[in-house]
Amino acid sequence: MRLFLAIYPPKEYIQYFAQVYKVFDKQKRNLKPTPYDQIHLTLKFIGANVSEESKDLILELLERYQGQYTSPTIAVEKIQFGFDRQRDPRHLIAAIKENDGLLELSNEVHNVIKSLKLRDTIRWKDKYSNDFHITIARMKGTATKSTGKQIQKLVPLSEKIQIPEPFIPETFELMESVVRPEGPLYRKLASIKI
Numbered sequence: 001m002r003l004f005l006a007i008y009p010p011k012e013y014i015q016y017f018a019q020v021y022k023v024f025d026k027q028k029r030n031l032k033p034t035p036y037d038q039i040h041l042t043l044k045f046i047g048a049n050v051s052e053e054s055k056d057l058i059l060e061l062l063e064r065y066q067g068q069y070t071s072p073t074i075a076v077e078k079i080q081f082g083f084d085r086q087r088d089p090r091h092l093i094a095a096i097k098e099n100d101g102l103l104e105l106s107n108e109v110h111n112v113i114k115s116l117k118l119r120d121t122i123r124w125k126d127k128y129s130n131d132f133h134i135t136i137a138r139m140k141g142t143a144t145k146s147t148g149k150q151i152q153k154l155v156p157l158s159e160k161i162q163i164p165e166p167f168i169p170e171t172f173e174l175m176e177s178v179v180r181p182e183g184p185l186y187r188k189l190a191s192i193k194i
Contacts, residue, residue: 002177003050003058005109006040006186007074009134012164014039017094017136020079023157024092027150030143031092034135038186041074041096041134043172044109047121054118059174059190061112066193069108072101075166076134079158081151083131089148090139096132097166105194106130109172138183170194 014036021033046058077097082089096102114123139148174190 001050001052001055002048002179003046003055003189004175004177005043005046005062006173006175007043007072007169007171008040008173009074010164010167013076013134013167016076016161016164017134019161020094020158021092021136023161024137024151024154027147027154030140030147031137031151032140032183033137039134039136040173040175040186041132043106044113045122046113050118050120054116054120055174055189057116057118058113058121061116062109062174062192063190065108065112069172069192069194070101070104071168071194072105073099073166073168074102075099076163079136079155081148081155083133088145089152090143091135092137092151093133093135096134098130098132102132103130105172106132 017039018036021031024031047054050058075097077095079092080095081092083091083093113121117123139151171191171193173188174192176187176189178185178187
């Protein structure tokens with residue numbers, strides 16, 4: 001299984017992302033929006049080929065610390081097309097403000113998973129693992145670099161939309177990602193209380 005940990009935003013954020021996406025209406029033939037029920041912040045990618053046995057061990061240990069995790073504050077910093085390091089961006093994202101609580105929670109879950117020493121999980125900290133963001137839309141496979149430039153030009157218009165107040169999540173979710181040609185499908189396997 002392809003597993004990760006995610007935080008789901010409240011409905012005010014979903015409404016905000018819907019407004020943001022409307023700014024890019026001219027490009028909707030080139031952009032595929034993330035379905036509203038699948039919009040999330042990835043807290044930690046666990047692995048692309050995790051066995052059922054490893055999943056059960058991870059869940060058992062994560063649940064053991066329920067209610068003892070650091071509570072982060074989640075706030076949108078800005079809307080952007082791609083990551084700062086990308087030359088050919090393909091994602092419209094909401095960059096999330098990095099803060100001590102979010103970094104601490106990310107480190108806590110990383111260390112819990114790492115402590116199990118499972119061979120089918122990622123036990124090292126990925127170079128970009130703290131690029132906290134929420135994916136709003138992806139460019140379709142048929143879209144070109146020039147399309148990306150047109151999308152980029154629309155980003156400043158999204159700054160006129162009022163960003164919702166920061167929120168403090170009560171849970172994070174153990175998620176399975178099923179990779180499909182038409183885009184990933186996410187399935188919640190368990191909720192863990194922060």
